[in-house]
Amino acid sequence: MNVNWVRIQNKYDNLCLICGKIVKRREWVDWLTDNGIRHVDCGEIFDEAELLQLKALGYFVRGKYEDGREFYKKAINLFSSIKIDPDKSRALMVVTDAEEIELDIPIPQDEDEHNEFKDSWEFEQEIDDLRRNKLFDAVKEKEQSSLQRIKSKQLDITKSVCAFLNAQGGNIWLGISDRREVIGLDGDYSSINNSNKRKFDVLTQKISNVFGKYLQKNYALEIHYIPHQTKTGKEILQIKIDALNQMDEPAYIHVEGKKIPYVRKHSSDMPLNDPEEWYHYRIKRFTNLKS
Numbered sequence: 001m002n003v004n005w006v007r008i009q010n011k012y013d014n015l016c017l018i019c020g021k022i023v024k025r026r027e028w029v030d031w032l033t034d035n036g037i038r039h040v041d042c043g044e045i046f047d048e049a050e051l052l053q054l055k056a057l058g059y060f061v062r063g064k065y066e067d068g069r070e071f072y073k074k075a076i077n078l079f080s081s082i083k084i085d086p087d088k089s090r091a092l093m094v095v096t097d098a099e100e101i102e103l104d105i106p107i108p109q110d111e112d113e114h115n116e117f118k119d120s121w122e123f124e125q126e127i128d129d130l131r132r133n134k135l136f137d138a139v140k141e142k143e144q145s146s147l148q149r150i151k152s153k154q155l156d157i158t159k160s161v162c163a164f165l166n167a168q169g170g171n172i173w174l175g176i177s178d179r180r181e182v183i184g185l186d187g188d189y190s191s192i193n194n195s196n197k198r199k200f201d202v203l204t205q206k207i208s209n210v211f212g213k214y215l216q217k218n219y220a221l222e223i224h225y226i227p228h229q230t231k232t233g234k235e236i237l238q239i240k241i242d243a244l245n246q247m248d249e250p251a252y253i254h255v256e257g258k259k260i261p262y263v264r265k266h267s268s269d270m271p272l273n274d275p276e277e278w279y280h281y282r283i284k285r286f287t288n289l290k291s
Ligand SMILES: [Zn+2]
Pocket: 016, 017, 018, 019, 020, 021, 038, 039, 042
């Protein structure tokens, strides 16, 4: 992974993203903006294991399965040398074999033109871990930027909805991490206290309110909320978005007085800011060119 870890002296007791264990104040750590910290040792081993995993993948892709397996095994062994706390580590997916994920639904292998994975709607697992470990200084620090992070995540999800509407439709899988780890909806459910209503209904209502705010239209016919359950009992939400009809008006994201059309390209949501580019896209995709 090409990310910028910075070596700093830890400001307060916190949890290591890799092993999930406590890192003491003043200890030297690697820090990643908006993510957290990791032990220097854990980081070195993890990066090395990830590199081996990439090499393995390279061999698999070229059909050299024996070599691929060899590197994959090395990666697993290396990663297993870190003593991790399975409940708190954020790095477990390295040892999660794809076959171990037992699902009763055909979740795609990867994000693509029609599929987007999101771990949660508003729940932040890391803050929860810190709180359970009574690391309240770290909780406070994280919480200060929490609202902003959640807001921008929800806007991102709405951009995907907009892009799917304008392109050829798709699914947002809520409760699945972008590395296809099954997280479930329990985190998002934990903040819902209204016992008169089904938690599923409350959550989908929250989601559809945010969609309505940014899209400035209620796409009730196009957006479907479908609950699923995995074999291990975790709940997943499939938000299924149908493509707009060619007679419809395109969908836009409305923020700060601007309206921006999004389209789906491969596994990304792209704003079509350039008027000419958007004009050509519209002519091909939509027959109605009134606005
Ligand atoms: Zn660690």
